Amino acid sequence: MRNFDKNRIESFILQNKSFYVKRDELLNPLLSGNKYWKLYALIEMPKERYKQLVSYGGTQSNAMLSIAALCHQKGWVFHYTCKPVADYLKQQVTGNLRKALDLGMVLHEVSHHDYHACVQQLRESCDADSLFVPQGGGDPIAQTGIEQLAVEIKQWQKKQSIERLNIVTPSGTGTTAFYLAQALPKCHVLTTAVVGDKAYLISQMEMLGALPKNLILLQGSKKYQFAKPYAELLDMYHDLLDAGITFDLIYGAVMWKVLLQHHSVMQDTVLYIHSGGVLGNVSMLDRYKNKGMF
Numbered sequence: 274m275r276n277f278d279k280n281r282i283e284s285f286i287l288q289n290k291s292f293y294v295k296r297d298e299l300l301n302p303l304l305s306g307n308k309y310w311k312l313y314a315l316i317e318m319p320k321e322r323y324k325q326l327v328s329y330g331g332t333q334s335n336a337m338l339s340i341a342a343l344c345h346q347k348g349w350v351f352h353y354t355c356k357p358v359a360d361y362l363k364q365q366v367t368g369n370l371r372k373a374l375d376l377g378m379v380l381h382e383v384s385h386h387d388y389h390a391c392v393q394q395l396r397e398s399c400d401a402d403s404l405f406v407p408q409g410g411g412d413p414i415a416q417t418g419i420e421q422l423a424v425e426i427k428q429w430q431k432k433q434s435i436e437r438l439n440i441v442t443p444s445g446t447g448t449t450a451f452y453l454a455q456a457l458p459k460c461h462v463l464t465t466a467v468v469g470d471k472a473y474l475i476s477q478m479e480m481l482g483a484l485p486k487n488l489i490l491l492q493g494s495k496k497y498q499f500a501k502p503y504a505e506l507l508d509m510y511h512d513l514l515d516a517g518i519t520f521d522l523i524y525g526a527v528m529w530k531v532l533l534q535h536h537s538v539m540q541d542t543v544l545y546i547h548s549g550g551v552l553g554n555v556s557m558l559d560r561y562k563n564k565g566m567f
């Protein structure tokens with residue numbers, strides 16, 4: 274499933290500062306960024322192992338699209354449960370939802386009221402032929418793939434003879450940052466909470482185990498509400514684009530804004546792991562346009 278250069282790491286200049294970026298958004302058009310690594314164990318699994326995958330979450334989620342691409346490739350049925358789809362999206366289905374449906378995803382809308390009970394039931398009702406993947410792919414199954422990502426980083430670090438390395442990547446569930454820090458105890462892994470606040474991120478990560486000491490949670494001067502349009506995030510996205518790389522508007526733009534506020538991090542070599550999500554920009558840019566911000 275890997276269409277691009279293995280372990281492509283490039284130097285990147287932004288605001289006169291020098292970074293490296295691991296271009297994992299190029300791994301595969303539909304299954305890219307950290308979702309590639311989080312689903313790696315399933316990508317490697319024989320088709321015969323499962324008949325269907327069951328998951329739930331937001332209707333423009335990157336994890337949803339990645340799982341849809343995986344299931345399409347494997348011939349597995351993908352059942353996805355969500356809260357009621359917004360009217361504007363129903364009228365014109367775009368972005369990740371459009372692509373996932375085109376890949377054969379079976380969408381189940383349930384009312385806000387029934388959502389939690391329904392998810393609980395999904396989790397309990399999976400049989401041997403079906404796999405339940407929690408929201409955003411936040412699951413121990415991700416560990417195998419993230420460890421593979423860590424191997425690639427270690428190889429590069431050795432080749433470049435970099436002694437002190439700061440690795441940066443944004444967090445939703447924190448699964449990626451957590452397992453990466455665990456697999457790379459000699460590096461610092463820096464992240465920021467994009468979905469909830471810092472306390473929420475810590476609680477999510479603690480479900481995976483005790484927090485590694487080399488995992489650092491950065492906070493910015495301003496807290497952004499998840500997936501909401503902000504003029505300064507759009508500006509950040511454009512600055513990054515002008516510097517030569519497309520990042521996603523939801524996670525990437527926030528992570529870069531926070532990173533640029535922490536000068537001490539840049540005293541050592543910084544490697545940013547591109548977490549993907551670029552295809553989701555279509556629907557986010559539509560929302561910026563609808564608000565007259567773009």
Ligand SMILES: *Cc1c(COP(=O)(O)O)cnc(C)c1O
Binds near residue numbers: 336446521550551
């Ligand atoms: C899913 C996602 C994340 C968050 O990954 P976690 O492992 O849940 O922390 C970050 N960036 C992008 C673009 C994503 O799609």
